[in-house]
Amino acid sequence: MHIAAHNWMRAEPIRRTLERMRANGIEALEIAGEPAQYDTREVRALLKEHGVRCWGAVTLTTGERNLVSRDAARREATVDYMKRVVTMTRELDGEIVSLVPATVGKVVADGTPEEEWKWLVEGVKEVYDHAVRAGVRIAIEPLNRFETYLINRGDQALALADAVGPECGVCLDVFHMNIEEVDLHAAFRQAEGRIHDVHLADSNRFALGMGHLDFAAIVQTLREVGYDGALSLEFVATVDRTPANPYGPQVETDPIDISPQQKQFLIDHGSHLLSDAFYSSLFTRSMQVLRPLVGPR
Template identity: 55%
Template sequence: AKKVGVKVAVEPLNRFETYLFNRGAQALALADAVSPECGVCLDAYHIHMEEFNVYDAIRQVGKRLFDFHVADNNRFAAGLGQIDWPRIVRTLKEIGYDGALTNEFVAPVDRTPAAPYPDMVERHPVDISPEQLKFIQDHGSSVLTEKFYTDQMRITAETLLPLIR
């Protein structure tokens, strides 16, 4: 990977998705065992479930943080949940992180009459394989409408851009 300029990072996921490693310290230990060039990718959604202190977890990973995934605690766009995004961004700046903030919301589908976004699911045929659709559905989501997806992207941008400038 290094020869072709590719960075490799391991990402801790929450205990409901895997039990291999769930916290930043565990991911850092695995990265250390792999190679000094191996880094860590932290995900706001996962670290808010698993870490005792998310800000200390970011600090501990420090310079080995290669990517940071953005989704709120409810897996919707940043700003639609309870995560303290100003503090997250301050902590990322504190460690000198200047990498990507990768938008990775996986909006849970609510098909009840109480759904906050009743038109979020695409109802027209889409060009994806059955395997791709199964993967999306296995993760509690579905194929999203262009409008819903665009709104989620806009909300994330409106939440984070003022903080990173």
């Protein structure tokens, strides 16, 4: 196993992300699925400069992106978007795309379960076929019930992967698992041989060691099931706006220009944009927990 990190949790130039990763000894990047934001030639050069490789990408299924929309044109546009994420991943020599099928934050269905399963399988199959040709693996990621009404547990993700194709797998995120799984270790074991990616945050979605999850036990279970991919940091800290705040200043006072949609997505997850210093401290805390468990880089 190796350690990776996402970059969608803070709006910043990718050079700054890679500087922070290098400073913390993080080997690989799981890049935000926004192909229009990146010149892959420039990103490849930055990855090489900082001694970091691309592990893969995660779809940011926001706005009108939705594989189970009743609107066929919207479903088609979402498939096209996800294919572009796959292409970006291939151009960066990445291996996986973690795929979230339905709009994040949407908790009301558009159709019957039968209709939506049909749309879902058709859409993911089209993305999957493109990924197979590109040499990229697709991993279906469950989210908790407060972020999606569709695909909340590992067994549901496995059922979708089974319906899509033999090389389709799952991405399991321990924050979501802590909410939805009866036993997250049993969920890892059920997915043995099918786990393509693992995302890490603590029980409160802060950095590792700031909640109650037992990461030594989690890493041991992953070793037992033969997982040998990335452990990808994906914490999303909320801003404490009260006098009880134990973290010090958290809020970014000089944000870079980002799209309104991206800004809203970050605010919805954490209530505000995070400062560089506080965000960096979350990486340091996480690596203090994770590096001893994984071993030297």
